Amino acid sequence: MGPITAMEESIRKEHQNNCHLFLSFQKFLAEQHFDWLRLMISSDRKSLIGKGILDVNGKNYEILISYSPFNKFRYDRIYINDYKIKFHRDIHLYYDLSLCLYHPLIDQIAFKKINLFEMIPWISEWIVFYEQWKKYGVWLGKEIKH
Numbered sequence: 001m002g003p004i005t006a007m008e009e010s011i012r013k014e015h016q017n018n019c020h021l022f023l024s025f026q027k028f029l030a031e032q033h034f035d036w037l038r039l040m041i042s043s044d045r046k047s048l049i050g051k052g053i054l055d056v057n058g059k060n061y062e063i064l065i066s067y068s069p070f071n072k073f074r075y076d077r078i079y080i081n082d083y084k085i086k087f088h089r090d091i092h093l094y095y096d097l098s099l100c101l102y103h104p105l106i107d108q109i110a111f112k113k114i115n116l117f118e119m120i121p122w123i124s125e126w127i128v129f130y131e132q133w134k135k136y137g138v139w140l141g142k143e144i145k146h
Contacts, residue, residue, distance in 0.1 A: 011113060015069035016046075023048045026067060029117040037063070037120070046070050048116065056127045063123060067116045074104045076119055080127070090139050091130055099126050103144045 015022045020041065026048050027039045037052035050065035062081040069075055077098045087093050092100035101122040102114065129141035 012069055015075075015113070019046050019069065022069060023067070026116045029115060030120065033117050034120050037065070039065075054123060054127070056124050057131075061127055065116070069113075075113060076101070076116065078119065078123060080123075085130070091133050092126065092139065092141075092143065099123065101126060 020043070023041045023046075027041060030037060030039055030048075030050070034052070036054060037050050039048055039050040041047075042049050045066075045068070047066050047068035047070070050063075050067075052063050054061045054063050064079040064081055066077040067075050071077060077096070078101065079098055085091075085093070085097065087095060087097060094100055099122075101119055125141065129139055132138075132140045
């Protein structure tokens with residue numbers, strides 16, 4: 001394990017050891033910026049769980065969020081509750097249908113995890129690019145090919 005990986009793991013362990021405080025802070029920040037989102041801390045799942053309706057260009061999307069330092073690889077799992085959205089490698093979804101909003105190695109600043117409130121605006125961007133992809137067959141947003 002290299003020094004950067006060790007530091008990253010140290011940050012994750014700190015967040016895990018102080019899980020309730022860390023999640024409370026994430027909840028506070030998100031609620032200050034996004035009144036459409038309802039969040040609660042799930043002690044048994046050690047996660048911040050959220051749900052809300054996001055209006056993008058006059059269309060409503062139900063958003064489901066799970067955010068936890070115990071999630072593997074990245075803290076966030078953000079979903080659009082829409083049975084019509086199917087996995088396709090061109091539309092930036094993980095196999096579990098959670099949104100791929102950033103590259104966990106390239107877009108994340110070293111020694112800093114991305115706060116939930118920083119990610120939430122990216123959901124709207126993802127939706128806009130998804131709607132364009134349905135129309136044109138090409139992902140028009142910035143991307144790093146997987």
